[in-house]
Amino acid sequence: MKVAWVETVGSLDNLKLVERPEPRPGRGEVLVRLRAASLNYRDLVTTAGGYGSHQRRENLIPLSDGAGEIAALGDGVTAWKMGDRVTGHIFPKWLTGPPTEARLSASLGGSADGVACEYRVFGENEILRVPDHLSFAEGAALPCAALTAWVSVIAQGQVGPGQTVLTQGTGGVSLFALQFAKMAGAAVVATSSNTEKLERLRALGANYVINYKSDPDWGRTALKFVPHGVDLVVDIGGGETISQSLRALRMGGTISVIGVVAGARHDLNVPVLILKNARLQGASAGNRDQFAAMLAAIAQYQLRPVLDRTFPLADLRAALEHLKSGRHVGKVCIAI
Ligand SMILES: NC(=O)c1ccc[n+]([C@@H]2O[C@H](COP(=O)([O-])OP(=O)(O)OC[C@H]3O[C@@H](n4cnc5c(N)ncnc54)[C@H](OP(=O)(O)O)[C@@H]3O)[C@@H](O)[C@H]2O)c1
Numbered sequence: 001m002k003v004a005w006v007e008t009v010g011s012l013d014n015l016k017l018v019e020r021p022e023p024r025p026g027r028g029e030v031l032v033r034l035r036a037a038s039l040n041y042r043d044l045v046t047t048a049g050g051y052g053s054h055q056r057r058e059n060l061i062p063l064s065d066g067a068g069e070i071a072a073l074g075d076g077v078t079a080w081k082m083g084d085r086v087t088g089h090i091f092p093k094w095l096t097g098p099p100t101e102a103r104l105s106a107s108l109g110g111s112a113d114g115v116a117c118e119y120r121v122f123g124e125n126e127i128l129r130v131p132d133h134l135s136f137a138e139g140a141a142l143p144c145a146a147l148t149a150w151v152s153v154i155a156q157g158q159v160g161p162g163q164t165v166l167t168q169g170t171g172g173v174s175l176f177a178l179q180f181a182k183m184a185g186a187a188v189v190a191t192s193s194n195t196e197k198l199e200r201l202r203a204l205g206a207n208y209v210i211n212y213k214s215d216p217d218w219g220r221t222a223l224k225f226v227p228h229g230v231d232l233v234v235d236i237g238g239g240e241t242i243s244q245s246l247r248a249l250r251m252g253g254t255i256s257v258i259g260v261v262a263g264a265r266h267d268l269n270v271p272v273l274i275l276k277n278a279r280l281q282g283a284s285a286g287n288r289d290q291f292a293a294m295l296a297a298i299a300q301y302q303l304r305p306v307l308d309r310t311f312p313l314a315d316l317r318a319a320l321e322h323l324k325s326g327r328h329v330g331k332v333c334i335a336i
Pocket of ligand 1: 040042144145148168170171172173174191193194197236237241257258259260261262283284285323326328330
């Protein structure tokens with residue numbers, strides 16, 4: 001089978017397409033013929049070795065998010081049948097409950113093999129059914145970005161009708177956050193660096209849009225639209241964005257701290273945090289139960305992920321470079 005392989009992390013020059021024997025499922029395992037994958041910002045970090053000791057440094061099969069069909073069943077598997085359309089859970093040991101070090105110790109395309117390959121073995125409880133209305137590519141868009149947005153907005157954020165959520169940019173996590181916030185009946189203030197992308201955000205249901213490049217004080221601008229402040233910010237910027245997120249927040253609101261695309265360090269204005277009675281809440285995707293709840297909601301609302309371009313597996317490097325360029329809107333996909 002064909003496998004994308006990073007012999008030593010650190011440079012995309014080390015990413016190769018190689019031949020490897022097809023794996024076989026053991027007891028309680030299934031073999032999945034992967035049909036599609038999707039990229040996350042995380043894949044730029046893992047291939048560069050940016051997660052340090054939390055990831056594999058050699059012989060990495062990258063990518064956490066894939067979908068395909070069951071091609072073989074190991075002994076004792078009763079929950080699945082041949083041909084079932086499934087997607088894998090990014091944290092195979094985090095099935096339920098709160099995060100613990102043990103539950104987060106294995107991650108697909110990080111400390112465990114990823115899905116940039118034609119076949120992969122999964123434990124029978126490490127996979128979930130792709131909703132019937134979605135293609136393999138749409139199913140492959142869900143494991144990391146959608147689950148993180150779901151946890152931010154719904155599971156932790158408890159967002160409901162009448163509330164307002166602020167999202168940042170037009171990448172994978174942010175567009176799912178926008179979609180889930182609208183699904184929950186909330187209004188959305190969405191930012192982007194680009195006028196065309198702001199139009200896409202409006203078309204996706206954003207009530208108010210702000211260009212964060214031409215308007216660096218976008219947190220204050222958000223208050224013109226929502227004078228009492230927004231209830232929740234899904235902050236994917238990290239360093240540079242947290243101050244503006246805090247500015248846009250209502251008293252007692254929450255900043256869901258998700259990513260670091262705008263920097264990993266921040267000089268936090270602590271008095272403002274205290275005076276606003278604000279909460280900073282980190283999240284690392286979510287558990288399998290939360291994934292199942294999200295998939296049920298996606299099926300019920302017939303929600304479809306926003307897909308950007310699709311590249312063949314042989315062009316994974318070009319796909320990662322496209323993601324890095326920031327030209328995409330939504331999920332960059334891989335056909336396998
Ligand atoms: N905690 C978790 O479990 C978890 C899970 C998934 C992702 N993440 C993190 O979340 C972040 C986003 O991931 P992703 O996969 O959604 O990334 P992505 O698809 O690559 O999207 C990145 C987007 O960020 C926007 N952006 C860049 N600089 C910005 C800034 N200064 N202010 C506002 N937006 C900015 C850009 O949107 P425009 O082009 O529209 O400006 C860009 O398209 C990453 O740091 C990732 O590691 C964390």
